[in-house]
Amino acid sequence: MDLDFIKPLIKPANTKIVLLVIDGLGGLPREKNGKTELETAKTPNLDKLAEESICGLQQPVKTGITPGSGPGHIALFGYNPVKYQVGRGVLAAHGIGFNLKSGDIAARGNFCTVDENGNVLDRRAGRIPTEKNQELCKLLRNIKLPDTEVFIETVKEYRLLLVLRGNGLSGKLNDTDPQEVGKKPLEPKPLASEAEKTANLVKQFINQAKDVLKDQHPANMLLLRGFSEKPDWPTMKESFGLKSAAIAGYPMYRGLAKLLDMNLLETGNTINDEFTTLEKNWDSYDFFFVHIKKSDSAGEDGDFDRKVSVIEEVDKQIPRLLGLNPDVIIVTGDHSTPAVLKYHSWHPVPVLLWSKHCRHDNVKNFGERSCITGGLGPRFPAEDLIPLALANAKRLEKFGA
Amino acid sequence: MDLDFIKPLIKPANTKIVLLVIDGLGGLPREKNGKTELETAKTPNLDKLAEESICGLQQPVKTGITPGSGPGHIALFGYNPVKYQVGRGVLAAHGIGFNLKSGDIAARGNFCTVDENGNVLDRRAGRIPTEKNQELCKLLRNIKLPDTEVFIETVKEYRLLLVLRGNGLSGKLNDTDPQEVGKKPLEPKPLASEAEKTANLVKQFINQAKDVLKDQHPANMLLLRGFSEKPDWPTMKESFGLKSAAIAGYPMYRGLAKLLDMNLLETGNTINDEFTTLEKNWDSYDFFFVHIKKSDSAGEDGDFDRKVSVIEEVDKQIPRLLGLNPDVIIVTGDHSTPAVLKYHSWHPVPVLLWSKHCRHDNVKNFGERSCITGGLGPRFPAEDLIPLALANAKRLEKFGA
Secondary structure, three states, X not given: OOHHHHHHHEOOOOOOEEEEEEOOEEOOOOOOOOOOHHHHOOOHHHHHHHHOEEEEEEEOXXXXXXXXXXXXXXXXXXXXXXXXXXXXXXXXXXXXXXXXXXXXXXXXXXXXXXXXXXXXXXXXXXXXXXXXXXXXXXXXXXXXXXXEEEEEEEEEOOEEEEEEEOOOOOOOEOOOOOOXXXXXXXXXXXXXXXXXXXXXXXXXXXXXXXXXXXXXXOOOEEXXXXXXXXXXXXXXXXXXXXXXXXXXXXXXXXXXXXXXXXXXXXXXXXXXXXHHHHHHOHHHOOEEEEEEOHHHHHHHOOOHHHHHHHHHHHHHHHHHHHHOOOOEEEEEOOOEOOOOOOOOEOOOEEEEEXXXXXXXXXXXXXXXXXXXXXXXXXXEEHHHHHHHHHHHOOOEOOOOO | OOHHHHHHHEOOOOOOEEEEEEOOEEOOOOOOXXXXXXXXXXXXXXXXXXXXXXXXXXXXXXXXXOOOHHHHHHHHOOOOOOOOOOOHHHHHHHHOOOXXXXXXXXXXXXXXXXXXXXXXXXXOHHHOOHHHHHHHHHHHOOOXXXXXEEEEEEEEOOXXXXXXXXXXXXXXXXXXXXXXXXXXXXXXXXXXXXXXXXXXXXXHHHHHHHHHHOOOOOOOEEEEEEXXXXXXXXXXXXXXXXXXXXXXXXXXHHHHHHHOOOEEOOXXXXXXXXXXXXXXXXXXXXXXXXXXXXXXXXHHXXXXXXXXXXXXXXXXXXXXXXXXXXXXXXXXXXOEOOOOOOOOEXXXXXXXXXXXXXXXXXXXXXXXXXXXXXXXXXXXXXXXXXHHHHHHOOOEOOEOO
16 A cells, blocks of 8 residues: 555544564465365364454465565555565565665675686585585775775675675665676666666776685685665654564564664564564553564475464464554564475465454455455455554544545 | 566576466356357367466456457456557557657558538548558658658558657657548647647658648548657567567567567467467477467357357367477467457456466366466456466576565
């Protein structure tokens, strides 16, 4: 929904909304005519909740489009995921918990191997171990650029992060990664005039890096992509009047919440820990984003049974959630990750929205097929969930006289 | 869906998609509380396919809007039918298989009858026979225009086609058909400055035609409408990366496919012939548009039973289609043509999308009412079918990191 449309309708209320994201929730049957992960899982609490909710299937982006975790969450937070796109460099920074400042430019890097003519032989430098990466990053930290701070951080194996901090920088640059072997790395070129200075700095950085790495093996060069600036988006408070908190263990999801200025709560590693964190902070916020990662990891590993048991583990926490007496609960995922596909997919995601004031449909249990005939329909736009939650939380004025 | 959005996500794959269009598929019951044509037809193969598909009802344009065959197909091909409108002149040209070149201007013409003051007495000249039309077209072919080729072709009865070929022409002209009797034909006027030259040429053409026809009876004049240029649209290859082929007997549907640069395959007249053509060309393309005309003709004739039997004839071919081992099958129509209405209608059209990776819903047979509760929902936008087919054919990258 258009943020400018909804903003004048926002009103304060003493109500609480919980968005429980079971990452990669949607699935597919393992056998023909079989059940999906969610349909297989024993979820008495979620089924009871679904019975008292309005249910459906939601689409984070568009029909047929497989969302990355970025757009998947941005949509669940009520923002149009096509309009509010996060650059890959910025996501990489968030992924390792690097605290980007306004105006910073971030890029993802690969250590790679080039031949004597400078042509790329291996875009991933034989997937060097993380320890080697750390050693090389240490060397690269000697690079100095005029009037600009340079940050080099190890991500994992061959992957690194580059951040430039200075005045008048822009992320509008092309990637230097040629995306295929046998070609030279591309020159960093400005895609808009405001990026000329940055292109020049990146060129200097690459020339020095080439020199630093030239005698290393197999990682004797680097490739950069996804140059991007920390976006300056309206916060959850500005957009929806919500004092928001994020309960998420993984840096990437903490980073996404941080983009909208949610408060990041410290939490332990287990699902149980996350609900304890929720209980402890219950009085301090209007909106809680609770992120469950393990369902997606199980899906990506192709482990149907493990995904089932993560969902069952979440189900056991639902009574604790209800015990807090929330006004609105949304349970859904940021996308589907069917274990049979071992990857994010385009299939819409089961969703329930529970509140005292929602109008129940006829859905009696929480599953992909049961939700098709729910009151939200089989293709509900994910970005409309927050407006609907606000309505149910009595946080929206009437539109028009 | 926005073509600019989807284009960067397209990736190649060795998969095949079949779009089977049963023209005018959707219908209405003949008796109160009775069954529609599709519900009446014995379609064991389509029902089995529906059971293994995701189903729904699709709308080619918008709710309540009755699509012409042009927009109906353009939407099924994945293009927004409001943005990508085909001019009537261009459609008329395609309808008779006239091979328009880039920059050509086409218009539909009617022979008409005018009185001694030049006022229209009969907009269709008493529906003169096609033979008379051919005779008159022969006379009109003597008309010469400066630096411009003129093509005059008989369509049928009182209808003809005018095509102008030259430099700097534009279709932005008003119709000369006053749309009512008792009025004079309108002057061709430019609707934009770039059409001034064309307006002038058309005026010269009409003046000469008036002279050629003045002693004819009853067709002593002509009216022109739907001036339009051959559109310069992105091809199926450019938009979706699909090497596409059309199997359609009728010139109009071949013309529509040609607009998107699909390869037009030679085929016989029967439904059986069309599936033979599909089999023969299976290895050479990624995407096949197979068009069945007779269902629509039966609907337009108000022949409920004949429409039922055309649908049953198509059903018998489904095993041949499955025998080719396609990755994705879409079965639907370009619009509804209920035999009881004898015309195209606004009712949404049953659709099934079959693939190994689709998430089944609870639809057990292929019909208007059974598809309401399908996973695609009861108002699925037709133009989203191709993106969904691409997803199922593993031809789309993930959106965002």
